[in-house]
Amino acid sequence: MPVQNFYRGNPRFYVAVDCIIFGFNNGKLNLLLLKRNFEPSKGKWSLMGGFVQTDESVDDAAKRVLRQLTGLEEVYMEQVGAFGDVERDTGERVISVAYYALINIDGYDREQVQSHNAYWTDINELPKLIFDHKDMVEKARDMMKRNASSKPTGFNLLPKLFTLTQLQTLYEAIYGETMDKRNFRKRVSDMEFIELTDEIDKTRSKRGARMYRMNDDIYRKTRKFKI
Amino acid sequence: MPVQNFYRGNPRFYVAVDCIIFGFNNGKLNLLLLKRNFEPSKGKWSLMGGFVQTDESVDDAAKRVLRQLTGLEEVYMEQVGAFGDVERDTGERVISVAYYALINIDGYDREQVQSHNAYWTDINELPKLIFDHKDMVEKARDMMKRNASSKPTGFNLLPKLFTLTQLQTLYEAIYGETMDKRNFRKRVSDMEFIELTDEIDKTRSKRGARMYRMNDDIYRKTRKFKI
């Protein structure tokens, strides 16, 4: 069979990307959701998405879409998977590849987000979402949780400097369960890559809390992570 | 923006599925690979694949492709992910979704496999594969290992009745490490869903070994799995 016939005769599809964007604010995990002011499904809540173009990889399309919404580059992203049911999009047949992103809630472009009609929503109080976006969110949440428990990816949700209380609250939000403070701090002190700095955070308590930083080089050497 | 313009103007792509088919034979994990007797890349090794059609979901396409090769229905499959680099397929732009399947090596249609020019290959001695199929295999292997360690999916690689030595050898192949026989059996006896049967397997030893069976109902009740 000649090469050109191998492909020809097969159908082609719109391929989209959809982004599950996690943020950590006020001790809660949030998702950045769009209130769609465009058709189809205008007025309903959805994930931020876009179509893959001919000159970009699927991963690059996801990065582009995230950048268009938040202004951010170099964001931690993982592919969640392909969603390919025939009727998943009510308009046309679209195969979508979902990605989740972890962003530091202080760093993004608020105007750009506003102009897209996007809002942070508590992950435990999500509105109804269009299409199969709920399935995407659930799968992303599971993957994110599992990932955060095996590698120090959760730090992408924090500012560069953070207190141990912040870190604990973050992991409590990720795992959906509370933790013992002393056991938590014991585990942190076993991880050499979580470095004490000279900074004190006085914004959250009168006494002030020591601030820590994640040191990637040390992590790459030790690879020890357990929270 | 009217609905029809939302999609129009975006490019469309061939979407393929590729299957990483695991089997367990002679104490080794194997993959079922195709020696391609068709273009492109005729003569080279590849995964079994095919194109998604308009009337089927991506998951269904993967099931169809697996059935075409092995004759099997109702096989355990998991999506590995979408592979979408611009140049991943040397012929045309194709976005591929990879799946892994776990099959009992006794059950498939050998003639059908032969007619596709497919062969079982030790997973630790794989040949060079076309395109990005090596990446797919690596990701599938990682996922399969992780999955097999958290849920009793590995049993899909065994016949319905199996001995504890078979089970241990399987998990040793999956994890790539040997295990202590007494500790292994202790763990098995903690899992109520691994049921003793009356059958004795005399084919592998003179003394004969008791055969066990996995009981799905008990697993669903207890959800206890640790190997």
Place this chain on the structure above:
DNA sequence: TCAAAAGTGTTAAGTTTACACCCATGA
């Protein structure tokens, strides 16, 4: 002076690992 968050060790319970010999059978 007191409310609010930061910080700090010990012990018991549970889990994991290491380890060696006898059994049954067919060739």
Place this chain on the structure above:
DNA sequence: TCATGGGTGTAAACTTAACACTTTTGA
């Protein structure tokens, strides 16, 4: 009778979980 794989328990090491009080400081 002996080679081959089947089958069995215990103790030490390690890991995890439970638990409560003192410190600092700004309002």
